[in-house]
């Protein structure tokens with residue numbers, strides 16, 4: 394199938410010159426084209442050519458880009474979208490002064506969602522996840538990572554991963570399932586951490602590998618969750634089983650998670666709201682992608698990760714909503730982009746790299762998507778904006794008009 398995407402406004406290519414990621418200063422360069430068209434064959438970008446030459450191409454289908462701003466499809470690289478229940482009561486508790494960690498210590502927090510997920514059937518979880526994926530697609534997201542981590546038992550973690558895998562098979566976008574059985578210790582293992590670690594390492598990880606239910610293994614390395622030694626143990630086994638690795642770390646305390654992520658060549662370290670200069674340097678001098686989550690800082694009302702320092706020292710930075718019911722009940726990807734500008738002082742160009750190619754790197758897909766370069770998947774977000782500054786300026790307004798995955802229109806906003 395030969396498709397021509399004709400008549401775009403600016404094309405923001407996020408060109409990497411084949412490098413497939415953008416660290417530090419290069420994050421700001423976007424390589425913007427005007428008066429060009431994109432030629433697609435079988436879902437892959439075959440050429441990006443001046444309009445004058447595009448007129449000669451005989452395509453099976455023409456997509457009119459309606460003078461919209463064309464970006465690579467966004468990559469939402471860190472979500473906990475598969476959950477049941479809600480934690481509005483905890484939101485109110487926090488408004489009257491209780492901290493997120495205090496609520497967790499009293500048996501709420503992640504465990505509260507675990508209780509809801511354990512009560513929910515597979516079918517109910519399937520039903521709950523559908524509109525969340527649809528909402529992300531309407532924002533121009535063409536690749537979405539979803540973690541387990543609210544089951545925390547053999548049966549319920551597998552149930553959640555099966556739900557996520559249902560959408561990996563049956564949705565129009567790329568879904569990346571991540572196993573986060575090490576999200577926190579469930580109540581039944583509160584006083585027997587060794588047994589829960591055994592369940593993860595000896596039963597869950599081998600089953601998940603055998604049934605191909607997850608691409609990544611993630612751990613929450615934090616005082617209230619898994620310490621660096623426990624993280625190391627899980628990563629050692631996960632790596633042995635050929636899982637790729639990610640790490641929630643430095644959200645509230647710096648306890649050595651970054652060193653463990655480096656030791657095991659993890660793809661990313663996520664959160665980093667509490668981080669010292671030495672740790673920033675270690676990330677900047679490594680292959681790790683730093684996934685920053687401004688929605689968490691906004692929702693929990695505490696400090697933002699030091700994006701500026703990381704980028705200035707040459708780190709590869711990505712952005713995500715961290716959509717979940719407890720620390721970032723915000724599924725608005727574009728709000729994250731505005732927060733990154735306002736609160737983390739990232740430039741518009743840096744924000745585009747952080748939500749496309751660098752986010753693709755965090756999920757290990759940067760060699761096939763994340764930028765508009767010949768040979769990559771034809772994934773695009775078409776926005777009603779003249780340039781990228783309008784995306785971060787229009788807070789609370791979804792400017793995405795059309796989402797294209799592998800050359801196919803999968804979302805088009807109804808016009809009144």
Ligand SMILES: N=CN[C@@H](CCC(=O)O)C(=O)O
Nearest residue numbers: 503613641715717718719720
């Ligand atoms: N920090 C750990 N996990 C999630 C929060 C999960 C929850 O509160 O339900 C996060 O990334 O913020």
Ligand SMILES: [Zn+2]
Nearest residue numbers: 471473641715
């Ligand atoms: Zn998270």
